[in-house]
Amino acid sequence: MIKTAFIGVGYRGMQLLQLLRCISGFRVVAVADPALTDIGMPDVCCYNSGEDDYLNMLDEQHPDLVFVASPWQCHVQHALHCVEHGADVALEIKGGLYLDEYRPLIECARRAGRKVYPLENTLFIRENLSVYTLVRAGLLGEIVYMRGGYRHDLRRLLLDDDGTLGNRDKTESVWRSRFYQEENGDLYPTHGLAPLCLIAGIGRTDRFKSLTSFASKPAGLLQRIRDLGGPSDQKITMGDVVVTQLQTEKGILVTLTHDTTLPRPRSLDFEIQGTKGIWQGDRRQIYIEGYSPNETWESDESYISRYEHRYWQQWGQEALRVDTHHQGMDYVMLKALQEDLNGGETYPADITDLALWTSVTPWSKLSIAERRTIYLNDNN
Incomplete structure (x- = not known):
């Protein structure tokens, strides 16, 4: 035990x-x-x-x-x-x-x-792990471009019913809202970035060499505050949409989006594109040259099933039964953790990976503040 x-x-x-x-x-x-x-x-x-x-x-x-x-x-x-x-x-x-x-x-x-x-539970989404397996099998060819993000309307969490920021009782609003009043950058890159790094081997066989971030104006929270009759002098520093472009040493381009204060359905915005094909996570569609109908998307379900990761083969049914809140990904994550602790297959990420993923936050803030590209390996 x-x-x-x-x-x-x-x-x-x-x-x-x-x-x-x-x-x-x-x-x-x-x-x-x-x-x-x-x-x-x-x-x-x-x-x-x-x-x-x-x-x-x-x-x-x-x-x-x-x-x-x-x-x-x-x-x-x-x-x-x-x-x-x-x-x-x-x-x-x-x-x-x-x-x-x-x-x-x-x-x-x-x-x-x-x-x-x-x-990082998005590492354990069934589709993401299947695409990881699919990419390792060479089905998409050499990876050229990837996209992901944290696109989740958090206005109801951040604001209480009277339009006051950081005052929703018994939630993380109390401490999380501070970042929206003091900072401007990609506050939460890991949900989108972690699976991309796993799929492309970034942090293992490749590394990031440059980062450039851009931020929109902060209109979304201010509009909601006005709509709720909240304080008219509320300061917001976080842009509604923050877009970060990263490039790796091997030439892979990665786009990350942080988008949490505008109305929208929840999305992780995944896309993986290589020399032989492309997968789009939100649309659950795939196109593989030579297999898919010419220039026509097809459902990814047969590919997701065919390349299903061992974790989901072994624990998937129980995960979906027990973990209804996060569609099984949390349960699979905990089982993978348990397996590592018991001397089985190694957990797919460690603290050095987390340090890499989260470094996007301070680097993006610096890039936006100084309006420049950050060359990561030169540390300037």
Whole structure:
């Protein structure tokens, strides 16, 4: 049994905790959260006596694994203390708020021989893993262009019903909205970028060499504030749409979009294009030269099934039954984590990958502020 604890059991932490209790092999012994009143689980110890009570949890419970699902700005500190107490860490997305933020954690984990698993659930979407397998089989040829993003209308989360920013009770609005008032960049690149890096081997066999970001005006939140009768003097710095262009050493072009304050259906905006074909995730369509009808899209379902990743072959049915909120991806992610911890197949990403994905946030802010391309390997 994997003796497990949690730091942070808000909306996301509680989702993961509930799922984990459906997987045999994990034993959740404790949770720590200063806002916690009653978790409703008599067999789980609660540590809620202030922001540092999680240290008492680590001292007293000695967990093998700790899930860190606290606010972004706390991630590295909490993970560091877990590693120093001899625990592996399952780290919720996303931190990486400034350059080299993860470096102390990477070095500490390496010295201590502990693992830090980034909980980026889009890596485990069935279609993304199938396309990863399909690309490795050469069906799309050499990858030339990729696109992804975080395109999710968050206005209702960020604003309360009276149009006040950062005031929606019992949500991450309280801390997340601050970024929209103080920063301008791709705040949440990992959902779109992580699967693209996995598919193309970026961070393993290729690396980014340049980044250029652009931001639109911040009209969406201001319009919603006016519509709700909120404060007329509210300051918003985050552009409604932030577009980042990255290029790799091998010449792959990657487009990322952060789009969270305009009305739209939710989208991860995936597209993978190579010398033999193209896949579009939102449309669930594919075109492969020599196989598809000439210049005609076809449904990707037969390809997704034919190239289905082992994770989904093994755990897919149970994942869809248990994890209805995220269409199975969280469940598959937790099973992959468990398999790694038990000495099986290696989890598909590590803390160095997370550091790469999240570095887009500070680099994009710098690119927008200084209106220039950032040459990443020159560090200037």
